Amino acid sequence: MSETKTETSLKGVKNLAALTGNEAVAQALRQINPDVIAAYPITPATEIVQIFSTYVSDGLVNTEFVAVESEHSAMSATIGASAAGARAMTATSSQGLALMWEMLYIASGLRRPIVMPVVNRALSSPINIHCDHSDTMGARDAGWLHIFSEDAQEAYDNTIQAIRISEHPDIQLPTMVTMDGFIISHGMEVVKMLDDDVVRDFVGTYKPDTYLLDVDKPVTMGGLDFTDFYFEHRRQLAEPMEAAPGVVKQIGEEYGKLTGRKFGLYEGYMLDDADYVMVLLGSTAGTAKTIIPELRAKGIKAGLLKLRMFRPFPYDEVAGLLAGRKAVAVMDRSDGLAGLGGPLFGEIRSALYEAKQRPPLADYVYGLGGRDCGPAQLMQVFEDMQKMAVTGAAANRVNYLGVRE
Amino acid sequence: MASLKELSKKPALFTGGHRACTGCSAPIVARMLFMAADTPLVVGSATGCLEVTTTLFPYTSWDTPFLHSAFENSAASISGVEAAYRSLKKQGKYDKDVRFVAFGGDGGTYDIGLQSLSGAMERGHRMLYICYNNEAYMNTGIQRSSATMFGADTTTTPVGREGRGKKQFEKDLTAILVAHGVPYVAQGSPSYWNDLITKMQKALNTDGPSFINVLAPCRLGWAFPPEDTIEMGRLAANTCAWPLYEVVDGQYKITYKPREKQPVSEYLKKQTKYRHMFRPGNEAMIEAYQAHVDEKWERLLKLAGEPVPDKA
Amino acid sequence: MSKMIEIRWHGRGGQGAKTAALLFADACLGAGMYIQAFPEYGPERTGAPVASYNRISGEPITIHSAVESPSVVVILDPTLIGAVDVMKGLPQDGVVLVNTNETTEEMGKKLGLNGQKLFVLDASTISKETIGRDIPNTPMLGALVGATGMVDFDSMIEDTEAKLKKKFRNKPEVIAGNVQAIRQAYETVKAQHA
Numbered sequence: 031m032s033e034t035k036t037e038t039s040l041k042g043v044k045n046l047a048a049l050t051g052n053e054a055v056a057q058a059l060r061q062i063n064p065d066v067i068a069a070y071p072i073t074p075a076t077e078i079v080q081i082f083s084t085y086v087s088d089g090l091v092n093t094e095f096v097a098v099e100s101e102h103s104a105m106s107a108t109i110g111a112s113a114a115g116a117r118a119m120t121a122t123s124s125q126g127l128a129l130m131w132e133m134l135y136i137a138s139g140l141r142r143p144i145v146m147p148v149v150n151r152a153l154s155s156p157i158n159i160h161c162d163h164s165d166t167m168g169a170r171d172a173g174w175l176h177i178f179s180e181d182a183q184e185a186y187d188n189t190i191q192a193i194r195i196s197e198h199p200d201i202q203l204p205t206m207v208t209m210d211g212f213i214i215s216h217g218m219e220v221v222k223m224l225d226d227d228v229v230r231d232f233v234g235t236y237k238p239d240t241y242l243l244d245v246d247k248p249v250t251m252g253g254l255d256f257t258d259f260y261f262e263h264r265r266q267l268a269e270p271m272e273a274a275p276g277v278v279k280q281i282g283e284e285y286g287k288l289t290g291r292k293f294g295l296y297e298g299y300m301l302d303d304a305d306y307v308m309v310l311l312g313s314t315a316g317t318a319k320t321i322i323p324e325l326r327a328k329g330i331k332a333g334l335l336k337l338r339m340f341r342p343f344p345y346d347e348v349a350g351l352l353a354g355r356k357a358v359a360v361m362d363r364s365d366g367l368a369g370l371g372g373p374l375f376g377e378i379r380s381a382l383y384e385a386k387q388r389p390p391l392a393d394y395v396y397g398l399g400g401r402d403c404g405p406a407q408l409m410q411v412f413e414d415m416q417k418m419a420v421t422g423a424a425a426n427r428v429n430y431l432g433v434r435e
Numbered sequence: 436m437a438s439l440k441e442l443s444k445k446p447a448l449f450t451g452g453h454r455a456c457t458g459c460s461a462p463i464v465a466r467m468l469f470m471a472a473d474t475p476l477v478v479g480s481a482t483g484c485l486e487v488t489t490t491l492f493p494y495t496s497w498d499t500p501f502l503h504s505a506f507e508n509s510a511a512s513i514s515g516v517e518a519a520y521r522s523l524k525k526q527g528k529y530d531k532d533v534r535f536v537a538f539g540g541d542g543g544t545y546d547i548g549l550q551s552l553s554g555a556m557e558r559g560h561r562m563l564y565i566c567y568n569n570e571a572y573m574n575t576g577i578q579r580s581s582a583t584m585f586g587a588d589t590t591t592t593p594v595g596r597e598g599r600g601k602k603q604f605e606k607d608l609t610a611i612l613v614a615h616g617v618p619y620v621a622q623g624s625p626s627y628w629n630d631l632i633t634k635m636q637k638a639l640n641t642d643g644p645s646f647i648n649v650l651a652p653c654r655l656g657w658a659f660p661p662e663d664t665i666e667m668g669r670l671a672a673n674t675c676a677w678p679l680y681e682v683v684d685g686q687y688k689i690t691y692k693p694r695e696k697q698p699v700s701e702y703l704k705k706q707t708k709y710r711h712m713f714r715p716g717n718e719a720m721i722e723a724y725q726a727h728v729d730e731k732w733e734r735l736l737k738l739a740g741e742p743v744p745d746k747a
Numbered sequence: 748m749s750k751m752i753e754i755r756w757h758g759r760g761g762q763g764a765k766t767a768a769l770l771f772a773d774a775c776l777g778a779g780m781y782i783q784a785f786p787e788y789g790p791e792r793t794g795a796p797v798a799s800y801n802r803i804s805g806e807p808i809t810i811h812s813a814v815e816s817p818s819v820v821v822i823l824d825p826t827l828i829g830a831v832d833v834m835k836g837l838p839q840d841g842v843v844l845v846n847t848n849e850t851t852e853e854m855g856k857k858l859g860l861n862g863q864k865l866f867v868l869d870a871s872t873i874s875k876e877t878i879g880r881d882i883p884n885t886p887m888l889g890a891l892v893g894a895t896g897m898v899d900f901d902s903m904i905e906d907t908e909a910k911l912k913k914k915f916r917n918k919p920e921v922i923a924g925n926v927q928a929i930r931q932a933y934e935t936v937k938a939q940h941a
Contacts, residue, residue, distance in 0.1 A: 253491065320809055
């Protein structure tokens with residue numbers, strides 16, 4: 031336990047802070063300084079708006095904070111504020127997101143560039159406050175961009191970038207930025223923050239073309255479509271989703287130049303030459319990064335594909351990255367109850383449909399309701415992958431990891 | 436007090452060509468709103484008759500900024516618009532003087548939107564909420580609401596071999612809003628244009644939340660000839676089934692008192708939804724209805740500090 | 748320090764096990780180390796057994812699963828011994844610190860040591876004398892540094908003071924007491940090094 035300085039020492043690094051995920055996101059919100067935040071508390075996302083309220087109380091932000099009476103009203107008021115011409119945000123989790131569900135579709139249908147941090151938490155019943163991804167997976171077809179974060183740093187970085195992504199003229203869609211409940215939201219880690227003015231300049235000022243407060247150019251938002259227009263309007267929603275990967279990459283590059291932390295649609299860890307690839311979302315990717323070097327040391331070519339974007343789903347990239355591998359394991363932190371594994375599994379299988387060399391593929395539903403997923407469980411999955419490579423197929427297409435049967 | 440001559444000069448920012456039923460009272464209320472306003476308005480509406488008949492893409496009846504998002508959240512949506520206005524003004528990013536109005540039918544206000552309305556009013560947003568109360572879910576085909584009056588024949592309280600219409604009396608939403616401490620609360624009717632426009636003006640000039648519950652006779656759901664809309668509102672007021680009053684900072688004031696209170700049967704018999712109550716054997720229903728109206732009227736008189744007439 | 752150290756804090760709700768982990772992480776970050784601090788969450792309220800954790804390393808920490816075999820265990824409340832498996836996962840070369848007025852020998856027997864190094868101190872009395880209340884978490888912070896030498900004591904106390912100043916900006920009198928408590932605990936434990 032001697033104090034040895036390594037190359038990675040943080041001594042003297044600027045703007046370092048020991049922050050929980052919630053604190054980091056609250057700081058990002060302070061630096062973004064939105065015009066309106068309307069929110070309702072829910073464990074484990076409560077702290078985000080609670081901390082933000084102290085910024086409002088201390089006069090550190092210009093934001094009107096609307097302490098609404100429910101998440102449904104939170105999203106409704108956020109949509110209203112955004113439609114009025116303001117940069118408007120909210121934050122939630124789990125049941126709160128479920129209560130917003132109706133409004134999520136309306137936010138995207140009205141092309142509101144709302145950014146919403148979501149702390150991933152299991153859905154009732156049974157009631158459970160801990161992490162899994164069931165909540166945001168339920169909103170996967172709501173027309174929102176959906177960005178997963180591995181740690182507090184990424185939650186901070188993604189929240190800032192999401193403003194630019196959502197407000198991009200080619201996108202104009204809402205974005206949810208997620209982090210894992212408690213594991214990240216309440217876990218303190220090192221976060222490299224940006225200076226306030228750097229964030230302010232990066233996100234810029236929100237300048238909508240059409241907005242309700244532009245009373246000289248009155249506009250009706252949210253009108254009724256019959257069979258003659260609804261389809262066309264919904265078809266138009268698919269276009270920004272097609273444009274989104276390019277925009278996400280472009281803004282991720284720009285952010286990388288600013289911070290040294292470049293972002294794309296995914297992160298590969300020891301992926302290039304990997305035979306056995308684990309596909310993950312969120313904080314467990316970090317745990318996988320601790321065992322992959324151990325496997326490599328034993329001569330097992332293990333690798334990780336961590337997806338950052340879940341919506342739009344990077345089908346082509348995923349297909350390119352996974353085709354030809356000896357085995358692939360998909361890790362689902364929610365159960366699709368679709369009859370064939372979780373939502374990520376469905377997407378990965380779909381992505382690989384046209385691949386010439388489809389790898390043996392298995393799904394692992396893990397970590398529901400905050401069930402710990404540690405190195406031993408992930409090791410087991412890599413062992414399974416090695417068997418799959420030999421037999422050419424998974425023993426079970428869908429596996430439940432770390433559950434008492 | 437508005438003068439008709441002056442009102443006629445105001446631009447009609449709620450325009451014709453909408454798809455409301457003939458004789459519908461909701462568009463009348465919307466037109467009156469713009470007569471009452473001296474500033475630009477941003478208007479929102481809950482899903483319902485008013486919204487679906489006035490915003491059919493690519494047309495709109497609203498020559499003013501208009502927002503619809505969902506059914507139960509008209510108040511929350513407009514509270515967000517108002518918060519944006521306050522934020523942008525505070526930051527010096529916006530300099531116009533604008534008022535905010537949310538519409539909802541009785542479904543969107545009394546029932547599914549009550550929580551959202553309560554929240555917005557309690558938070559004190561400077562916004563006017565207008566409930567156009569046609570006493571049932573008319574947009575979906577005349578289902579009962581908590582505003583539906585006793586005995587009414589609706590599609591979910593149908594009169595049948597056993598059923599005699601709605602079993603419950605209506606909820607007193609206006610009192611609920613008064614209990615919120617909302618500084619300006621009123622009941623109005625399109626049949627009394629001067630009374631209603633004056634109330635709308637007072638509401639829009641209130642530095643805080645305001646609420647007007649407007650009776651909106653529905654020729655379809657109540658089943659009366661379309662040309663009788665205004666007459667129905669008059670009967671409602673003259674029988675005291677729908678009294679007109681305002682509550683300013685908690686002080687009640689009756690703004691219209693019938694010269695002679697008419698029996699409620701005069702009002703009921705014009706509406707097919709109460710037809711069964713006039714059948715032999717159902718007399719008690721009309722009596723119960725009358726007793727309910729009398730009790731409410733007396734309570735209102737007391738609240739307004741008016742003399743309560745001796746019971747006959 | 749490139750090897751990662753894992754620490755488990757045991758306390759009862761209200762004793763500040765979570766805060767201690769957060770403060771310690773912050774102090775370690777001040778010393779240029781990578782850190783994690785996270786509590787174990789449940790429905791527990793004041794008085795119920797709670798745990799919190801630290802990971803400290805000279806390298807970036809990416810692991811996001813539970814701490815299963817900590818190298819250090821800090822026990823804020825000795826009444827937990829027997830009720831909670833406080834020694835769970837602690838290897839033979841591990842370190843255990845206990846807030847107790849018992850001797851090392853007595854406590855060692857109670858814990859059923861199996862080679863682990865034990866430090867004892869009466870942090871409750873220290874905190875009562877210095878802070879005026881029985882909140883053993885800050886003195887145990889000093890004890891942890893005294894026992895492990897993971898961070899430079901002076902920089903740690905400087906950092907903690909700054910953090911406390913932020914937290915107790917309306918109660919400056921609390922800060923001096925806390926700093927004194929940390930120092931006293933540090934000295935007590937330092938003297939126990941064989």
